[in-house]
Amino acid sequence: MEAVQPKRLLPLTAIAAVLALAGWDLPTGRLNVVPIGDPDGQPHPMLGRDAARTGRSPFRGPIARPRVRWKLHTGGRLVAGPVVARDGTVYVGGLDDRLNAVDSEGRLRWRWLAGGDISGSAAVAGDGTIYVPSDDRKLTALDPRGRVRWTVATEGIVRSSPAIGRDGTVVFGSYDRGLYAVGPTGIVRWRFAAADAVAAPAAVASDGSAYVASFDGTLSGVRSDGGALFSTKLGGRSRGSVLLVESGEQRALYACAGDGRLHAVDAAGTERWALQLGADCNSSPALGSDGSVIVGTDGGRLVAARPEGTLAWRADLRGNLRAGPLVDARGTIYVGGTDRMLRAVSPSGSLLWTFEASAEIEGSPALGADGTIFFGSGDGWLWALR
Numbered sequence: 001m002e003a004v005q006p007k008r009l010l011p012l013t014a015i016a017a018v019l020a021l022a023g024w025d026l027p028t029g030r031l032n033v034v035p036i037g038d039p040d041g042q043p044h045p046m047l048g049r050d051a052a053r054t055g056r057s058p059f060r061g062p063i064a065r066p067r068v069r070w071k072l073h074t075g076g077r078l079v080a081g082p083v084v085a086r087d088g089t090v091y092v093g094g095l096d097d098r099l100n101a102v103d104s105e106g107r108l109r110w111r112w113l114a115g116g117d118i119s120g121s122a123a124v125a126g127d128g129t130i131y132v133p134s135d136d137r138k139l140t141a142l143d144p145r146g147r148v149r150w151t152v153a154t155e156g157i158v159r160s161s162p163a164i165g166r167d168g169t170v171v172f173g174s175y176d177r178g179l180y181a182v183g184p185t186g187i188v189r190w191r192f193a194a195a196d197a198v199a200a201p202a203a204v205a206s207d208g209s210a211y212v213a214s215f216d217g218t219l220s221g222v223r224s225d226g227g228a229l230f231s232t233k234l235g236g237r238s239r240g241s242v243l244l245v246e247s248g249e250q251r252a253l254y255a256c257a258g259d260g261r262l263h264a265v266d267a268a269g270t271e272r273w274a275l276q277l278g279a280d281c282n283s284s285p286a287l288g289s290d291g292s293v294i295v296g297t298d299g300g301r302l303v304a305a306r307p308e309g310t311l312a313w314r315a316d317l318r319g320n321l322r323a324g325p326l327v328d329a330r331g332t333i334y335v336g337g338t339d340r341m342l343r344a345v346s347p348s349g350s351l352l353w354t355f356e357a358s359a360e361i362e363g364s365p366a367l368g369a370d371g372t373i374f375f376g377s378g379d380g381w382l383w384a385l386r
Contacts, residue, residue, distance in 0.1 A: 041086050041126075042084065042085055042086045042124060042126070043057075043059065043084040043085075043086075043088075043366070043367065043368050043369045044057065044082075044083055044084040044366035044367055044368070044374075045083055045084070045085065045123060045124040045125075045164070046083055046121065046122075046123035046124070046161065046162065046163060046164060047081060047083070047120075047121040047123070047161040047163075047201050047241065047284075047324070047364060048201070048203075048241060048243075048284065048286070048324060048364070049326075049366075051163040051164060051165055051166075051171075051203065051204040051205075052203050052204070052205070052243070052244040052245070052246065053163070053201065053203045053241040053242065053243050053244065053284060053286075053324075054243065054244075054245070054286065054287040054327075055243075055284070055285075055286025055287060055294075055324055055325055055326050055327050055364070056286070056287055056289075056327050057326060057327065057328050057329065057367040058329050059328060059329055059367050059368070059369055059370075059371055060328050060329045060330055060332075060371050061326075061328040061330075061332055061334060061344070061367050061371050061373050062344070062353075062371065062373070062385070062386060063330065063332060063344070063352060064352075064353060065353035065354070065355065066353075066355065066373065066385040066386050067385065067386065068383065068384070068385060069106070069372055069384040069385060069386045070105065070106030070384045071106070071381050071382065071383045071384065072100075072102055072106050072107075072108065072381070072382045073380050073381055073382075074092065074094050074096075074098070074100045074376075074380050074381070074382055075094065075096050075098065075380055076094030076095045076096025076097070076098060076380055077094055077095040077096070077378050077379070077380055078092060078093075078094050078095075078362075078363060078376030078377060078378065078380060078381070078382065079094075079095065079119050079362045079363055079376075079378065080092065080093055080094075080118060080119055080120050080121045080122075080161070080363045080376070081121045081323060081324075081363030081364035081365060081366060081375065081376065082121070082363070082365075082366050082374045082375065082376060082382065083121055083122055083123065083124055083366055084366050084367075084368050084369075084374065085124045085128065085130075085144075086126075086128075087104075088103065088104030088368065088369070089101055089102065089103060089104070089109065089144075090102045090103075090104070090366075090368075090374050090382065090384075091122045091124065091130055092121075092122075092363075092374075092376050092382055093114070093118025093119070093120075093121075093122060093132060093134075094117075094118060094376075094380060095117045095118070095119065096117075096380075097113055097114045097115065097116055097117055097118065097134070098111045098112065098113055098114070098118070099111065099112045099114065099118055099122060099130070099132050099142070099146075100382070101146060102382060104368070104372075106384060109146075110145065110146040111146070112132075112142060112146040112148075114132065114134040114135075114136060114138075114140065115134060115135075115136030115138065116134045116135030116136035116137075116157070117134065117135040118132060118133065118134050118135075119133075119135065119159050120133040120158070120159045120160055120161040120162075120201070121161040121201075121363065121364070122161075122162075123161065123162040123163065123164050123170070125164055125168060125170075125184065126168075127184075128143065128144040129141050129142070129143065129144075129149065129184070130142040130143075130144070131162045131164070131170050131172075133158040133159055133160060133161060133162060133172060134158060135157045135158070135159070137153060137154050137155065137156055137157060137158060137174070137175075137176075138151045138152065138153050138154070138158060139151065139152045139154075139158055139162060139170070139172055139180070139182065140152075141186060149186070150185070150186030151186070152180065152182050152186060152188060154174035154175075154176050154178060154180065155174070155176035155178075156174040156175030156176030156177070156178070156197065157174070157175040158172065158173075158174050158175070159175070159199045160172045160173035160174065160198055160199060160200060160201050160202065160212075161201040161241075162201075163201060163202050163203065163204045163210075164204075165204040165208050166206060166208070167208065168183070168184040169181050169182065169183060169184075169189065169204075169208060170182045170183075170184070171202045171204050171210050172201075172202065173194070173197075173198025173199065173200065173201075173202060173212055173214075174197075174198060175197040175198070175199065176197075177193060177194050177195070177196060177197055177198065177214070178191045178192065178193065178194065178198065179191070179192040179194055179198055179202060179210065179212055179220070179222060180192075181210070181226065189226070190225060190226025191226065192210075192220070192222045192226050192228070194212065194214040194218070194220055195214045195216055195218035195220070195231065196214040196215040196216035196218065197214060197215040198212055198214050198215070199215055199239060200212060200213050200214075200215075200238055200239055200240055200241055200242075200284075201241040201284070202241070202242070203241060203242040203243065203244040203253075204244075205244060205246060205251065206246060207224055208224030209221065209222060209223055209224050209229060210222045210224075211242045211244055211253055212242060213234065213238035213240075213241075213242055213255050213257070214238065215237055215238065215239075216233075216237060216238075217233060217234040217235060217236050217237050217238045217257045217258065217259075218231055218232070218233050218234070218238075219231070219232045219233075219234055219238070219242065219253070219255055219263075219265060219269070220232075221253075221267070221269055229267075229269065230268060230269025231269065232265055232269040232270075232271060234255060234257040234259070234261075234263050234271075235257050235258070235259030235261060235263075235274075236257040236258025236259035236260075237257065237258040238255060238256065238257050238258070239256075239258075239282045239322075240255070240256050240281070240282060240283050240284035240285070240324065241255075241284040241285075241324065242254070242255045243255070243284070243285040243286065243287060243293065245287060245291075250267070251266065251267035252264060252265075252266065252267075252272075252307065253265040253266070253267070254285045254293045254295075255285070256277075256281035256282070256283055256284075256285060256295055257281065258280060258281075258282075260276060260277050260278065260279055260280050260281060260297070261274040261275060261276050261277060261281070262274065262275045262277055262281065262285065262293065262295055262303070262305055264293075264307075264309060272309070273308070273309030274309075275303075275305050275309055275310075275311065277295070277297050277301065277303050278297070278299075278301060279297035279298050279299040279301055280297060280298040280299075281295060281296075281297045281298070282298065282320075282322045283295050283296040283297065283321055283322055283323065283324055283325075284323075284324030284364070285324070286324055286325040286326065286327050286333070287327065288304055288327055288331060288333070288347060289327060289330070289331030289347055290331070290347065291306075291307055292304040292305060292306055292307070292312045293305045293307070294325050294327065294333055295325070296321025296322070296323070296324075296325060296335055296337075297320075297321060298320040298321070298322070299320065300316060300317040300318040300319050300320065300321060300337060300339070301314055301315070301316060301317070301321070302314070302315040302317055302321060302325070302333070302335060302345060302349070304349060312349075313348060313349035314349065315345055315349045315350075315351065317335075317337065317341075317343055317345075317351070318337065318339045318341065319337030319338040319339025319340070319341060319360075320337060320338040320339075321335055321336075321337050322337075322338065322362055323335065323336045323337075323361060323362055323363050323364040323365070324364040325364070326364060326365045326366070326367060326373075328367060330347075331346075331347035332344055332345070332346060332347070332352065333345040333346075333347070334365050334367075334373060335365075336357075336361025336362070336363070336364075336365060336375055337360070337361060338360040338361070338362065339360070340356055340357045340358065340359055340360055340361065340377070341354050341355065341356055341357070341361070342354070342355045342357060342361055342365065342373070342375060342385070343355075355385060357375075357377040357381070357383060358377055358379050358381055359377040359378035359379035359381070360377065360378040361375055361376070361377055361378075362378060363375065363376050368384075370386070371386055372384050372385065372386040373385045373386070
């Protein structure tokens with residue numbers, strides 16, 4: 001591992017002074033990581049597992065190289081990560097316009113045909129409702145048997161994986177430059193006009209406020225009623241979700257941008273620091289067990305940044321790491337790459353094991369309650385490892 005120096009917006013001592021004057025400290029994972037929308041006993045109900053997009057699981061994945069428990073061919077290319085409901089059902093959508101419901105033993109329960117590709121992860125509510133984004137410009141709510149409950153139509157493609165807030169509000173973005181908040185019955189509560197298309201998933205706070213990066217790299221904060229909190233321009237285009245960390249009244253937001261930097265922003269929209277990663281970043285950050293921010297880059301770099309903006313470690317892997325990492329209860333990090341590899345990395349950055357799939361891995365993995373890891377590959381296979 002070689003050191004990568006962060007690009008500082010201010011010297012670290014100056015940042016510390018500013019934070020002290022503002023009464024703002026970067027929250028860490030050792031403090032109060034709010035499990036927003038969490039998750040009603042569900043193992044992994046949405047992208048990043050919770051509405052804050054922490055990527056943190058309370059379950060333990062394999063620390064030694066796992067075996068294939070089962071695999072199922074879905075028929076369409078899988079670019080979105082799977083989600084796991086309370087009863088162990090795994091939901092994953094593909095570029096054949098279908099959402100697949102698969103039981104915990106790898107048996108197909110049902111398939112639902114959308115009107116366009118499904119390239120974003122679904123989300124599962126506590127009552128079993130499944131929210132599905134699709135390229136036919138809709139968010140669709142399905143019951144646990146795959147029957148349509150309602151749809152919300154937008155004016156653009158919907159690839160933004162929905163987040164479910166504490167009160168059941170579903171927040172998602174569209175290529176029509178809108179960020180939408182929809183109630184559990186399908187009523188649109190508000191639409192926020194973003195600066196550009198919203199392909200990235202939003203993060204939702206405990207009070208219902210939402211944070212999202214639009215395609216042009218503008219990070220927006222939105223109140224729970226849809227009003228604007230702030231708008232901050234990051235460097236370059238943004239494709240990954242925002243990571244939200246809450247500690248009491250304090251919030252820290254972390255996002256990657258096309259400028260190859262990891263950005264830290266406070267709840268007022270002020271950028272606190274930007275860490276140069278040394279490669280393009282199209283991934284969603286995750287929260288490490290020690291409060292570090294873990295993110296992958298194109299070119300195979302997995303980087304851990306301390307909350308104050310310094311490098312903790314860097315692991316040089318292979319492939320493009322475009323899927324958000326998953327962090328288990330031990331702090332083990334699981335990440336897939338376009339080189340077909342799923343890797344497990346220790347909390348200190350050491351490679352633990354590598355598993356080779358049959359095609360590229362572009363979606364984030366999910367962890368079941370029994371420690372099974374689920375992920376999809378680009379040739380249509382849904383994998384279960386343990």
